Amino acid sequence: MFTKVNSKVVSVDIGRTGPVVARKGAMLFYKGEVLFQPHQIAGGGMGGGMPGMGAIGGMAGRMLAGEHESTMIAQGNGEVHYGYRGIEVHIVDLGQVGGTIRVEASRLLAYGANLQASVVSVASQGGGGGGGGGGLFGALRSAAAGVVTGQGMFTTQVSGPGQVVILGHGGVFEIEVSPQKPPVTVDPQAFVGASGQVTTTLRSTVSWRNVGRTGGEAMQLECAGQGVVYVQASEEKL
């Protein structure tokens, strides 16, 4: 599957692994007979992906959600190298983390075309009103959270057996989330994604007593459930 050439470049032999979907423009070079074609993320409008947004179809819905990044599919026989703007890459093996990862579309570098990618609402994270409360209130709250963190209301979910390559400025490190461990909290700007059954809740630590004295950590993303969260060593957006 994907192998790291260095901290910023991955290579993949598509003759052995099958077609690979990657962010447009991220191909550095290839050897062999490889054909690149535009690729669409599935599940945009056809009911499954975005609850309550069924009326707005596919492409338009994704653009509206801001959760859209042009991708291309590489098919054929050969070895392809991918990298993007000198940003560190991180390979996630979905088989080891519960078969699913949720990550911003802009942070997805490449994944096997056999994996299922879809756009999902942040409110339905982790399968059950994870946005903080459930119902209409939960949806509203997660929408507000999206505005504050710049994460948007929607996120991309990739699932299936295989590997996903994600991007993190300054490198990505993993923190395990489990009910047996102390709770994990992440700076929303440093949050890259989460795999497994992880729900994220945006929490403000500002109260009437400490306005302006939170030490620059006013907004925090609480992660609960079972899985892994991915954090980058920077607060840079991609």
Place this chain on the structure above:
Amino acid sequence: MQLVQRSKRVVEARLNNTAVRALSGSMVAYEGQVAFKSAGFGGGDGVLAGLKQRATGEGLSLMEASGTGVVYFAHDAAETTIIELNNETLQVESEQLMVLNGNLQTNVTFAGLRGASSGQGLFTTTVTGHGQVALISNGGPLIHLEVSPQYPLVVDPDAFVCARGQLSQSFVTDVSWRSVIGQGSGEAFSLRWDGTGVVSIQPAER
């Protein structure tokens, strides 16, 4: 309570009902129960510190993380270095300071006329006491350069990060008729260190 290098760019602090001070906003994640609050500026305590910050421009805004758990600190993908201080004084550029651990005092002192033209200011932050300091450096890991009486060291003020030991600094100018007619080398002002100690620089200029 210990600072540990998690990766090149991430420092983790293990808290056990204790506290560390860090650059405001440098937390990227934490496990456990940790609270963050503003801990003033690098110039010491109280109202005087605030005034000092205004007057000197050494703007180091700190926060205090306290509780029990593991806190991860990183800043803008810069590389990090942990330095142990054993009742020593570290002179450091305030913008390169990320985490302070243990029994350390920070202060802002007059550093002489260096950098008056390089924009680095006339003042420097000092860290004194016993504990660990995590510094950030751009462009790669810190480069530690030894200074001994026979071999004084001259560094670019824009690459200077910190210095410790029995050192005195002076300001070297290399302005000649060449600079006037635009043939200068671009290194007109330098920092010279004499004495015994270690000076650390980063492989990038601010």
